[in-house]
Amino acid sequence: MRRRHVAPLAATVLAMSAVLASASTASAYPADKSSVLSSWTQTSSTSYNAWNSARLNQGAWAAYGFDWSTDYCSTSPDNPWGFPFKLACARHDFGYRNYKAAGTFSANKSRIDSAFYADLKRVCSNYSGASRVACDSTAWTYYHAVDIFGLKGADVAAKDRAGAN
Incomplete structure:
Protein backbone atom coordinates (compact mmCIF):
# COMPACT_ATOMS: atom_id res chain seq x y z
CA MET A 1 0.00 0.00 0.00
CA PRO A 30 15.12 37.76 -19.73
CA ALA A 31 15.17 38.37 -23.46
CA ASP A 32 13.85 41.90 -23.03
CA LYS A 33 16.65 44.41 -22.33
CA SER A 34 14.22 46.92 -20.84
CA SER A 35 13.03 44.30 -18.31
CA VAL A 36 16.60 43.63 -17.22
CA LEU A 37 17.33 47.34 -16.97
CA SER A 38 14.19 47.89 -14.94
CA SER A 39 14.99 45.01 -12.60
CA TRP A 40 18.43 46.50 -11.88
CA THR A 41 17.19 50.02 -11.15
CA GLN A 42 14.60 49.43 -8.45
CA THR A 43 14.90 50.69 -4.85
CA SER A 44 15.27 47.26 -3.23
CA SER A 45 18.47 45.69 -1.99
CA THR A 46 17.63 42.69 -4.19
CA SER A 47 17.75 44.96 -7.25
CA TYR A 48 21.03 46.49 -6.10
CA ASN A 49 22.57 43.06 -5.45
CA ALA A 50 21.48 41.76 -8.87
CA TRP A 51 22.98 44.84 -10.57
CA ASN A 52 26.22 44.50 -8.62
CA SER A 53 26.48 40.80 -9.44
CA ALA A 54 26.04 41.62 -13.14
CA ARG A 55 28.56 44.48 -12.85
CA LEU A 56 31.11 42.00 -11.56
CA ASN A 57 30.33 39.64 -14.46
CA GLN A 58 29.67 42.07 -17.33
CA GLY A 59 30.72 39.55 -19.98
CA ALA A 60 27.65 37.45 -19.26
CA TRP A 61 25.51 40.46 -20.18
CA ALA A 62 27.49 41.67 -23.20
CA ALA A 63 24.68 40.75 -25.63
CA TYR A 64 22.49 43.41 -24.02
CA GLY A 65 24.92 46.20 -24.87
CA PHE A 66 24.66 47.96 -21.51
CA ASP A 67 26.77 51.04 -20.84
CA TRP A 68 28.71 50.21 -17.67
CA SER A 69 30.84 53.37 -17.74
CA THR A 70 30.81 55.57 -14.68
CA ASP A 71 32.45 58.63 -13.23
CA TYR A 72 31.09 57.50 -9.86
CA CYS A 73 29.93 60.56 -7.92
CA SER A 74 30.96 63.01 -10.68
CA THR A 75 32.41 66.13 -9.10
CA SER A 76 31.30 65.17 -5.57
CA PRO A 77 33.49 62.96 -3.37
CA ASP A 78 32.95 59.22 -3.90
CA ASN A 79 33.44 58.54 -0.19
CA PRO A 80 32.50 61.76 1.63
CA TRP A 81 33.72 61.76 5.23
CA GLY A 82 34.58 58.09 4.75
CA PHE A 83 31.05 56.99 3.78
CA PRO A 84 31.41 54.59 0.81
CA PHE A 85 28.95 56.05 -1.71
CA LYS A 86 31.01 55.05 -4.77
CA LEU A 87 28.98 51.97 -5.81
CA ALA A 88 25.66 53.74 -5.25
CA CYS A 89 26.90 56.44 -7.62
CA ALA A 90 28.01 53.80 -10.14
CA ARG A 91 24.54 52.21 -10.18
CA HIS A 92 22.99 55.65 -10.53
CA ASP A 93 25.23 56.34 -13.54
CA PHE A 94 24.26 52.96 -14.97
CA GLY A 95 20.58 53.87 -14.77
CA TYR A 96 21.03 57.35 -16.23
CA ARG A 97 23.25 56.22 -19.10
CA ASN A 98 21.20 53.22 -20.12
CA TYR A 99 17.80 54.90 -19.91
CA LYS A 100 19.17 57.86 -21.89
CA ALA A 101 20.40 55.40 -24.55
CA ALA A 102 16.98 53.72 -24.58
CA GLY A 103 15.25 57.08 -24.99
CA THR A 104 13.18 56.58 -21.83
CA PHE A 105 15.19 58.61 -19.34
CA SER A 106 12.54 61.18 -18.42
CA ALA A 107 10.00 58.46 -17.62
CA ASN A 108 12.48 56.68 -15.32
CA LYS A 109 14.57 59.48 -13.77
CA SER A 110 12.53 59.73 -10.58
CA ARG A 111 12.82 56.00 -9.88
CA ILE A 112 16.57 55.96 -10.66
CA ASP A 113 17.06 58.86 -8.23
CA SER A 114 14.93 57.10 -5.59
CA ALA A 115 16.98 53.92 -6.03
CA PHE A 116 20.12 56.00 -5.56
CA TYR A 117 18.78 57.41 -2.30
CA ALA A 118 17.78 53.93 -1.11
CA ASP A 119 21.32 52.70 -1.88
CA LEU A 120 22.82 55.61 0.07
CA LYS A 121 20.52 54.95 3.03
CA ARG A 122 21.60 51.29 3.04
CA VAL A 123 25.21 52.48 3.30
CA CYS A 124 24.22 54.71 6.22
CA SER A 125 22.41 51.88 8.00
CA ASN A 126 25.84 50.46 8.83
CA TYR A 127 26.55 53.41 11.15
CA SER A 128 25.11 54.58 14.44
CA GLY A 129 24.98 57.71 16.54
CA ALA A 130 26.53 60.89 15.19
CA SER A 131 28.11 59.01 12.28
CA ARG A 132 24.69 57.78 11.19
CA VAL A 133 23.24 61.29 11.39
CA ALA A 134 26.14 62.67 9.35
CA CYS A 135 25.81 59.89 6.78
CA ASP A 136 22.03 60.33 6.47
CA SER A 137 22.48 64.10 6.02
CA THR A 138 25.11 63.57 3.35
CA ALA A 139 22.92 60.98 1.60
CA TRP A 140 20.01 63.44 1.60
CA THR A 141 22.26 66.12 0.08
CA TYR A 142 23.54 63.76 -2.64
CA TYR A 143 19.99 62.66 -3.43
CA HIS A 144 18.71 66.23 -3.76
CA ALA A 145 21.65 67.16 -5.95
CA VAL A 146 20.72 64.49 -8.50
CA ASP A 147 17.01 65.13 -8.07
CA ILE A 148 17.46 68.81 -8.91
CA PHE A 149 20.48 68.81 -11.22
CA GLY A 150 20.52 65.25 -12.56
CA LEU A 151 18.70 65.93 -15.82
CA LYS A 152 21.05 68.77 -16.68
CA GLY A 153 24.09 66.66 -15.79
CA ALA A 154 22.84 63.70 -17.82
CA ASP A 155 22.34 65.96 -20.85
CA VAL A 156 25.85 67.41 -20.51
CA ALA A 157 27.37 63.92 -20.16
CA ALA A 158 25.49 62.72 -23.24
CA LYS A 159 26.74 65.72 -25.24
CA ASP A 160 30.29 65.11 -24.01
CA ARG A 161 30.14 61.46 -25.12
CA ALA A 162 28.65 62.46 -28.48
CA GLY A 163 31.38 65.06 -29.01
CA ALA A 164 34.06 62.49 -28.23
CA ASN A 165 32.91 60.30 -31.14
Whole structure:
Protein backbone atom coordinates (compact mmCIF):
# COMPACT_ATOMS: atom_id res chain seq x y z
CA MET A 1 0.00 0.00 0.00
CA ARG A 2 2.83 2.36 0.77
CA ARG A 3 4.44 1.70 -2.60
CA ARG A 4 1.34 3.00 -4.41
CA HIS A 5 1.90 6.48 -2.93
CA VAL A 6 5.65 6.64 -3.44
CA ALA A 7 5.66 6.44 -7.25
CA PRO A 8 3.16 9.29 -7.83
CA LEU A 9 4.86 11.40 -5.17
CA ALA A 10 8.27 10.84 -6.76
CA ALA A 11 6.87 11.72 -10.17
CA THR A 12 5.33 14.91 -8.79
CA VAL A 13 8.59 15.94 -7.11
CA LEU A 14 10.58 15.31 -10.30
CA ALA A 15 8.07 17.23 -12.41
CA MET A 16 8.09 20.19 -10.02
CA SER A 17 11.89 20.18 -9.95
CA ALA A 18 12.01 20.30 -13.75
CA VAL A 19 9.50 23.15 -13.89
CA LEU A 20 11.28 25.17 -11.22
CA ALA A 21 14.69 24.58 -12.81
CA SER A 22 13.50 25.73 -16.22
CA ALA A 23 11.67 28.72 -14.74
CA SER A 24 14.71 29.92 -12.82
CA THR A 25 16.92 29.49 -15.87
CA ALA A 26 14.48 31.37 -18.07
CA SER A 27 14.08 34.26 -15.64
CA ALA A 28 17.84 34.58 -15.02
CA TYR A 29 18.33 36.15 -18.46
CA PRO A 30 15.12 37.76 -19.73
CA ALA A 31 15.17 38.37 -23.46
CA ASP A 32 13.85 41.90 -23.03
CA LYS A 33 16.65 44.41 -22.33
CA SER A 34 14.22 46.92 -20.84
CA SER A 35 13.03 44.30 -18.31
CA VAL A 36 16.60 43.63 -17.22
CA LEU A 37 17.33 47.34 -16.97
CA SER A 38 14.19 47.89 -14.94
CA SER A 39 14.99 45.01 -12.60
CA TRP A 40 18.43 46.50 -11.88
CA THR A 41 17.19 50.02 -11.15
CA GLN A 42 14.60 49.43 -8.45
CA THR A 43 14.90 50.69 -4.85
CA SER A 44 15.27 47.26 -3.23
CA SER A 45 18.47 45.69 -1.99
CA THR A 46 17.63 42.69 -4.19
CA SER A 47 17.75 44.96 -7.25
CA TYR A 48 21.03 46.49 -6.10
CA ASN A 49 22.57 43.06 -5.45
CA ALA A 50 21.48 41.76 -8.87
CA TRP A 51 22.98 44.84 -10.57
CA ASN A 52 26.22 44.50 -8.62
CA SER A 53 26.48 40.80 -9.44
CA ALA A 54 26.04 41.62 -13.14
CA ARG A 55 28.56 44.48 -12.85
CA LEU A 56 31.11 42.00 -11.56
CA ASN A 57 30.33 39.64 -14.46
CA GLN A 58 29.67 42.07 -17.33
CA GLY A 59 30.72 39.55 -19.98
CA ALA A 60 27.65 37.45 -19.26
CA TRP A 61 25.51 40.46 -20.18
CA ALA A 62 27.49 41.67 -23.20
CA ALA A 63 24.68 40.75 -25.63
CA TYR A 64 22.49 43.41 -24.02
CA GLY A 65 24.92 46.20 -24.87
CA PHE A 66 24.66 47.96 -21.51
CA ASP A 67 26.77 51.04 -20.84
CA TRP A 68 28.71 50.21 -17.67
CA SER A 69 30.84 53.37 -17.74
CA THR A 70 30.81 55.57 -14.68
CA ASP A 71 32.45 58.63 -13.23
CA TYR A 72 31.09 57.50 -9.86
CA CYS A 73 29.93 60.56 -7.92
CA SER A 74 30.96 63.01 -10.68
CA THR A 75 32.41 66.13 -9.10
CA SER A 76 31.30 65.17 -5.57
CA PRO A 77 33.49 62.96 -3.37
CA ASP A 78 32.95 59.22 -3.90
CA ASN A 79 33.44 58.54 -0.19
CA PRO A 80 32.50 61.76 1.63
CA TRP A 81 33.72 61.76 5.23
CA GLY A 82 34.58 58.09 4.75
CA PHE A 83 31.05 56.99 3.78
CA PRO A 84 31.41 54.59 0.81
CA PHE A 85 28.95 56.05 -1.71
CA LYS A 86 31.01 55.05 -4.77
CA LEU A 87 28.98 51.97 -5.81
CA ALA A 88 25.66 53.74 -5.25
CA CYS A 89 26.90 56.44 -7.62
CA ALA A 90 28.01 53.80 -10.14
CA ARG A 91 24.54 52.21 -10.18
CA HIS A 92 22.99 55.65 -10.53
CA ASP A 93 25.23 56.34 -13.54
CA PHE A 94 24.26 52.96 -14.97
CA GLY A 95 20.58 53.87 -14.77
CA TYR A 96 21.03 57.35 -16.23
CA ARG A 97 23.25 56.22 -19.10
CA ASN A 98 21.20 53.22 -20.12
CA TYR A 99 17.80 54.90 -19.91
CA LYS A 100 19.17 57.86 -21.89
CA ALA A 101 20.40 55.40 -24.55
CA ALA A 102 16.98 53.72 -24.58
CA GLY A 103 15.25 57.08 -24.99
CA THR A 104 13.18 56.58 -21.83
CA PHE A 105 15.19 58.61 -19.34
CA SER A 106 12.54 61.18 -18.42
CA ALA A 107 10.00 58.46 -17.62
CA ASN A 108 12.48 56.68 -15.32
CA LYS A 109 14.57 59.48 -13.77
CA SER A 110 12.53 59.73 -10.58
CA ARG A 111 12.82 56.00 -9.88
CA ILE A 112 16.57 55.96 -10.66
CA ASP A 113 17.06 58.86 -8.23
CA SER A 114 14.93 57.10 -5.59
CA ALA A 115 16.98 53.92 -6.03
CA PHE A 116 20.12 56.00 -5.56
CA TYR A 117 18.78 57.41 -2.30
CA ALA A 118 17.78 53.93 -1.11
CA ASP A 119 21.32 52.70 -1.88
CA LEU A 120 22.82 55.61 0.07
CA LYS A 121 20.52 54.95 3.03
CA ARG A 122 21.60 51.29 3.04
CA VAL A 123 25.21 52.48 3.30
CA CYS A 124 24.22 54.71 6.22
CA SER A 125 22.41 51.88 8.00
CA ASN A 126 25.84 50.46 8.83
CA TYR A 127 26.55 53.41 11.15
CA SER A 128 25.11 54.58 14.44
CA GLY A 129 24.98 57.71 16.54
CA ALA A 130 26.53 60.89 15.19
CA SER A 131 28.11 59.01 12.28
CA ARG A 132 24.69 57.78 11.19
CA VAL A 133 23.24 61.29 11.39
CA ALA A 134 26.14 62.67 9.35
CA CYS A 135 25.81 59.89 6.78
CA ASP A 136 22.03 60.33 6.47
CA SER A 137 22.48 64.10 6.02
CA THR A 138 25.11 63.57 3.35
CA ALA A 139 22.92 60.98 1.60
CA TRP A 140 20.01 63.44 1.60
CA THR A 141 22.26 66.12 0.08
CA TYR A 142 23.54 63.76 -2.64
CA TYR A 143 19.99 62.66 -3.43
CA HIS A 144 18.71 66.23 -3.76
CA ALA A 145 21.65 67.16 -5.95
CA VAL A 146 20.72 64.49 -8.50
CA ASP A 147 17.01 65.13 -8.07
CA ILE A 148 17.46 68.81 -8.91
CA PHE A 149 20.48 68.81 -11.22
CA GLY A 150 20.52 65.25 -12.56
CA LEU A 151 18.70 65.93 -15.82
CA LYS A 152 21.05 68.77 -16.68
CA GLY A 153 24.09 66.66 -15.79
CA ALA A 154 22.84 63.70 -17.82
CA ASP A 155 22.34 65.96 -20.85
CA VAL A 156 25.85 67.41 -20.51
CA ALA A 157 27.37 63.92 -20.16
CA ALA A 158 25.49 62.72 -23.24
CA LYS A 159 26.74 65.72 -25.24
CA ASP A 160 30.29 65.11 -24.01
CA ARG A 161 30.14 61.46 -25.12
CA ALA A 162 28.65 62.46 -28.48
CA GLY A 163 31.38 65.06 -29.01
CA ALA A 164 34.06 62.49 -28.23
CA ASN A 165 32.91 60.30 -31.14
